[in-house]
Amino acid sequence: MKKLVMKDFLNYKFLSQLKWAPGGAHAAFVSSNARWEQNDYWSDIWVMTPEEQLHRLTTKGDAKSFIWLNDHELMFPAIRCPQQKERAEKGERITTFQKICIRGGEAAEHFSVPYTVVGYKKICDERFALVVRWHPADPDFASLDAAGKQAAYKHLKEEKDYEVMDEIPFWANGGGFTNKRRSRLYVYNIATNEGQFITDELTNVSGFEVCGEQIAYTANHFENKQEIMSGAYVHDLTTGKTETLMPAVVGELKASYVDFITGGYVIKASDGKAHGNGQYGDFYTMKNGKLEMLVKMDEAAGNHTNSDARYGSGTQLMVYEDAIYYTAVDHVENALRKVTLDGKVETLVQQLDTLDAFDICESGIIFYGLGAVTLHELFKLENGKPRQIGSFNGEFLSTVTLEKPIRCDAQGEAATVEGYVIPPVGYVKGKKYPAVLNIHGGPKTAFGDSYFHENHLYSALGYFVLICNPWGSDGRGDEFADLRGRYGTIDYNDLMTFTDTCIEQFPDIDDKKVCVTGGSYGGYMTNWIIGHTDRFCCAASQRSIANWVSKFGTTDIGYFFNADQQQSTPWDNHDKIWWHSPMKYADKCVTPTLFIHSEEDYRCWVVEGIQMFTALKFHGCEARMCMFRGENHELSRSGKPKHRARRMQEMTDWFAKYAGGETVCDCGCCDC
8 A cells, every 4th residue: 555646646437417317227437547657547438238348439539428329329529520629720710520339330510510629418319408618709610612611720820819898797707708709599400400599699598408399408598798697488488489487587596407397397597686696496387387386595606615626527417307416515415315395305315425416317326536545436325325336446545544534523603613624645753744724615615525625635735624614615504605795704613723723633743734725615715814823834825815805807707706705896885895805915925835827817817916925035035936828717627637646746846945844846747
């Protein structure tokens, strides 16, 4: 058995996109892994047979998602034609779908559309409902001859030097500049090679479901400024008419999910009146034009437990046989729940291990998830208990020593602060060790018993790792998650109390060598902490927020997220929004601080890290900044493998310098 090393995440298998076949005999999913030399991720589709044997179906590493066409054929997007790849490299928007049979044979091109497809579902054998990225300035390559295409390629190359903005938001994290770009619902017929837009040029579709000749979807129509509103609609392909199920009106119910149920629809929506834009959505039913609340929710339908050992996504909310199924975070546990049409909520399984995504059919419930010291595996639910199918990560995990997190709660300002301590690998009582307080993002996410490579690496390097869920975290209802107008107050007190409790319960923590780090909201709290205490020997602030005033006008969510979370804007209460800004207290900082930021992080733009770094240097506080080009807010979770390694190198070097812990090898060619 060996200690975990930085590059061990290259050995991890990440599962996603789990789906039963229509008949329930087979199931399929995607397995992905990071590659070092290629600096990318390799993804292939796997199939589970009726005998629960697992075998890889695709082998080219480009199958990141799929749908079932029937009980023996799958379809997935991948450009494999050299000519199409060349066209795409020149700027032409194109999505090609491959079809493959699980009984054997190579994938073959099924059809192509002249758009970037971000969502797709089957209507029938000839027609598909697609959500495509659309912009009024995109050339219509399908209608151009060879000379016209060359002219269009030249125009696209020239236009790369310019960005024109006339609406907000004008960019999106992970999506680049988005001005006037919309996600439109589009129906494509492969028999006639024709497509038809269902939504207009200014409507953004966020989700959709198909039932026969009907498509139900949630969407937001906006011009000049996107408001916090979203409606639910259904389009009938037979009549060509669209019906509004729930209108998009500012201050009224905001729909975030819609699906079909016998005789009507299920809609998840929130009015935000009690707890703001982040208020959990409630479930409603609509039958014969009548909207009724099915169940009042005080938890999120979805898994918000933190981990940096995931890649890809899967189903966390669905309707099956007139019931709603969803995953949820319950304190530090994860649950799969069922809501019936009489409003009753049933817990099908609840455990410390996460339920990352699932699917249901007559053959049962299958899901995949993580544990505190286990990576993704596939499970089937039987008699309320999970039974593992196969093993993707067991062999690797059998080679490394990992310390299990130990529950450590503290009495916070208004409620118990739930948390964990991960001891150093090889921990010897009576010996002093440094520690790292790692603060999660969100703030409406949670730490739980889910594998976290970064935290286990700190443990392997000789640190105690402290993680907790302060006020504002997910898993304990709307009231606990509501941090609006209180950033840096009750949450700061909870974090400091938790740190004190950990040091008290684990006296081998050297209280003079405690580091602090966090990303996003965790980066904000790191910036806040160094301006309010000198108790930490060093800090690493990642993708942080420093100034709510500047963030308001520069990030993709700033103008509505800041106003909601800080209960103020730079104009109606400048003093309050500045009071909650770490920049206000930067002149008090004495803690050596490393700033990690990505150049294309449009959620917490790089200027947030730059101005805090500048302020510390200006006031004589030791600081260093490492900016990653070509990365965004997701650097630590799905960034390029070499960039993820460099990020950890920077942080472990910084902690080693000030806390005296071990660091990782920086030679870049081995795992020593």
